[in-house]
Amino acid sequence: MATTITTKGQVTIPKPIRDRLGLEPGNAVDFELTPDGRVMLMKSGEQRTVSRFVALRGRAGAGLSTEEIMAFTRGEGAA
Template sequence: MSSTLTIKGQVTIPKQIRDALGLVPGSPVDFALNRDGEVVLLKAQSSGNNAPPDRFAAARGKADVPWRTQDLMALLRG
């Protein structure tokens, strides 16, 4: 099986290979070189969560304001 490299460095993984590895759109993959210099494609180990990373995760729990939610809402509402 062969595929053509695009100008962006992308290739299409043949369906037979995708099916054998259980790859679906969005599946993470790993590339490696073996001792013979051949490229090996592996299905990457995922955390079991295919959802995109939460952009608020880094900030969650960092607030040092001792207010309760209802106090803050009363302040914001006027």
């Protein structure tokens, strides 16, 4: 869906998007820039749903070294 920016910097949010977000005249909206450069539009006061993958990012421990993984792959690791 495309829309045009007016000379005042205004845009019309397409009806299917307004319906999906439950937006009505007079509602406030928030814009959020995501790390990948996208812009998210949400109804003000709504909590953003975090992807289960994003929620787990950075939670892994140090883990095994490459040499340890290769040893397990070759069957040399302790059981």
